Amino acid sequence: MVATGKTIDVEDVQWFALQVRSQHEKTVASTLREKGYEEFLPLCQIKRRWSDRVKRLEAPLFPGYVFCRFDVQKRLPILVTPGVQFIVGLGKIPFPIDNSEIAALQSIVKSGLPAQPWPFLKIGQRVRIEQGSLEGIEGILLTPKSSYRLVVSITLLQRSVAVEVDRDWVIPVSSHTQHSSPAPSYSLASRPVSS
DSSP states (O other), X not given: OOOOSSOOOGGGEEEEEEEEOTXXXXXXXXXXXXXXXXXXXXXXXXXXXXXXXXXXXXXXXXXXXXXXXXXXXXXXXXXXXXXXXXXXXXXXXXXXXXXXXXXXXXHXXXXXXXXXXXXXXXXXXXXXXXXXXXXXXXXXXXXXXXXEEEEEEEGGGTEEEEEEEXXXXXXXXXXXXXXXXXXXXXXXXXXXXXX
16 A cells, blocks of 8 residues: 555445566565555466476466555556556446455465466355465365365456365355355365366
8 A cells, every 4th residue: 555644435446457577576675665565476486497407486376467455546656557458347437356366366375275377267056274384265176085175266357376285174065164255266175186
């Protein structure tokens, strides 16, 4: 949030996804932070193979996107940030990302568990992680085998991230514990880890 000396109404400040130029995610995130905005760029470890070696690098979990929290009515400083192409939305209207989606992604990053980009999923039986660093996160169970991946989705972007979880951490979520409000704007899923 920008420190302007005025009190900012928390309801006016929401998370948005910014489409940024390819390979500019870290630069955009850094610039937004320097401007005083709360930004979030979830990263993962990837292996890159060169002819003589393999190197581990940090790469964005959502290539081409940076998340930022701001008042959409005061978005010009965001839009003029070098590397920012536009604010993701419906048509030309910027659309906020549900706080629970960002919180789930932040939990995954803080957990230190291996995470990777994953196909967007929104099917199957709901489950909840009952143990470990992701305790309390709900998801969709696709296949009950010995090892799982929990998939966290950002619906607006139609993109997902997978993180490995232990089979013993997963329990079914009964229908009476699910929210009676409309379906949330995100889904979490677990899928067997391929051997």
